Amino acid sequence: MPRDKLASEKSMEIDGVLLINKPKGYTSHDMVAFIRRKFHVKKVGHCGTLDPIATGLLILVLGKATKIQDLLMSEDKVYRGRMRLGQITDTQDADGVILEERPVPQYSDAEIQEAFERFTGDFYQTPPMISAVKYKGIPLYKLARAGKNVERKPRIVHLYYYKILGRDSQHIDFEIGCSKGFYVRTYCHDIGLALGCGAHLVELTRLRSGNFTLDQAISWETLQALDSPSQLLQHVLPLPEVSRLRRR
Incomplete structure (x- = not known):
């Protein structure tokens, strides 16, 4: 040129x-x-x-x-994701260290549906430590890297809809429409706790904003x-x- x-x-x-x-x-x-x-x-x-x-x-x-x-x-967002049942990680996703492994029962469709239904409409999420949310002006992820774990204030979020796209003995594929500030990692973590076996996010694609x-x-x-x-x-x-x- x-x-x-x-x-x-x-x-x-x-x-x-x-x-x-x-x-x-x-x-x-x-x-x-x-x-x-x-x-x-x-x-x-x-x-x-x-x-x-x-x-x-x-x-x-x-x-x-x-x-x-x-x-x-x-703006509101739409995501497609996959969660892995039976494992809890420190980041709530597959990039983290596994903190706990639990057996995964043979859940019925109704049991899976019930766990998802608990997280619809308005509800509170606690931001994960590995996030850009700030605590006293410092991003949480920087504190986490320094080995610190601080109390985080739960924030209200909104889930407009969810679809269970498929599942096997260890995974659930889903699509959700949600408000801004929504942590899909935390959503998977919380559904895992609701089921009792624990879970973390392994795949995520943003489809719309x-x-x-x-x-x-x-x-x-x-x-x-x-x-x-x-x-x-x-x-x-x-x-x-x-x-x-x-x-x-």
């Missing part, structure tokens, strides 16, 4: 929303850092953390769109193959389009 065009590309302002299909093994911050570094976008933020174990829809806000970051984060859906998102492979800010811009939703989608 000619030097003058390269300079022009680096100074290009990109304002809008980028929908990414985040792959497993990366943090939301990894995606932000990649866009900032490769495409020289100074202002980048994400709207709702996805843990490394999770995949699916990650909303990034670029440039002037960072001003509506809080609005986009407040507000009116943005996973099928609108660019894949990680396609994103990596882009060479310039102008190519990235072709995949960015401009602010008027974002506003239209939010009102839909």
